[in-house]
Each structure stands twice: as C-alpha cells, then as structure tokens.
Amino acid sequence: MKIAIPYENGKVNPHFGQSREFVIFETDGKEIKGQKVIDGRSFCHNHEGLAGTLKAEGVEVVIAGGIGYGMVGALRGAGLKVVSGASGDARMVAEDYLNGTLVADGSVCGCGGHEHGHGHFHHR
Template sequence: MKGTDNMKIAVTYENGQIFQHFGKTEQFKFYEVEGGKVISEQVLGTNGAGHGALAGFLKVMGADVLICGGIGGGAQMAVKEAGIALFGGNSGSADDAVAAYLANALVQNESPTCDHHSHEHGAGHSCGHKCGE
C-alpha cells in the first residue's frame, strides 16, 4: 500500500451512497488522493462483473483501498490477495466515508459479512447493510 499521501480509494457506489452488497456492485466511485487530499473522483461501471471478477477489476483499476458495505468471505480473501486494504461493513455517504478514511477515523470492521442463512435479524442487529433486500 502506498500510504495516504498518494493512493486510489474505491467505494462500492449507488446514488451517492456506499452500495451494500459487494458481489452485486454495478458501480465504483474512485478517488485519486495526493498529499492526503482527494484530487479527482470518477464513477465507473463494472460491466456486469460479479463476485469473483470484482477484486480483479479493482486491481486493474489500481485501487489501494476498498470501502464497502457487506462483503462475503471469498471476496474478502480475493481483495486481500489483490493487495487492497479492505474497510467493509460501512454505510452512508461515499464521500463522507472517504473523508473519514483520510482523517484516520473510518473504523475497519473485522466482520463485514452478513450470512442471511445462519442467524435471525433481531433488535440491535447490525451487519453493515440493509438485510432482507
């Protein structure tokens, strides 16, 4: 990883928000960072690439960091194998998340997955994305 001075941050993206299912991401917003500040932003489509191909897409695009919502175990491994730092389990504004990352205030969720088949969603449930969609 290049550090926060010169890097590219990718965020799963939909209508200004962090898209909540990595494997179904249709767009990423890429932020080019120099000197710890965003110098350019670009939204790119994935051309229908699914779960397995998305990590490769991010690597080809030069991403150093991925900020996303829910992400499965296999995709987490693929992202890490591509040398991309993962900040999963996030929600809200993509721009705000990048600002938080650059301010060292974005929390790295150690368990950003949500297995819809192995647990019930009760009060206080927080898996980083909107369950049941």
C-alpha cells in the same frame, strides 16, 4: 492512493456483491483530487475479475459495507486493503478514511447477496 467503494446513489452500497457501480477516489495526502465511476455489473459474481480490475485501476484500498468472505479473499489476494462495515455518503467515507476517523465495524457476511440486516454502523 486510490480508494474504491461500491456505489449507489452517492452512498456506500451496503451489499458489495449487488453493486452495479464502484466509485474510485484519487487522493493526494488527505485530499480527494478526483473521482471516476466504473461499471461493476459484469463482475458481480466474478471475484477475481473485479479484484483484478480494481488493481489495474491503481486502487490500493477498498471500503465496503457488507462484503462476503470470498470477495474479501479475492481483494486481499490482489494486494488490496479491505475495510468493511462502512456506510453513508461515499465521498465522506473516503474523506474520513484519509483523516483516520472512519467508523467501520469490519462486517463480513456469508449472506451470498440475500437481503437482510447486518447491523452495520452508519456514517453521519
């Protein structure tokens, strides 16, 4: 399974739509076997394009912090599972997901990329 996370300085980017990069973790069972970072700047306002790219990369699960309804719909429409409301170190978040211990509040925002607090849970 592959897990994609909006990425900023090793952490989950709390604003999905502002993510310049996405890290994709390749997993085997409960272990991370590899990772790669893709440039997401060209997709920041093209929901279907990003969803299609992640799907083409073999991603099955997207873990995010704050994410808008439009993006959630596009990702789910591409057949991807979406987990929102996560934060902290991206690798630890992916490991916690694999182990069934991820704490995420399911936050979906209609903020359209504006900066303001969302009350997301923090990881470690």
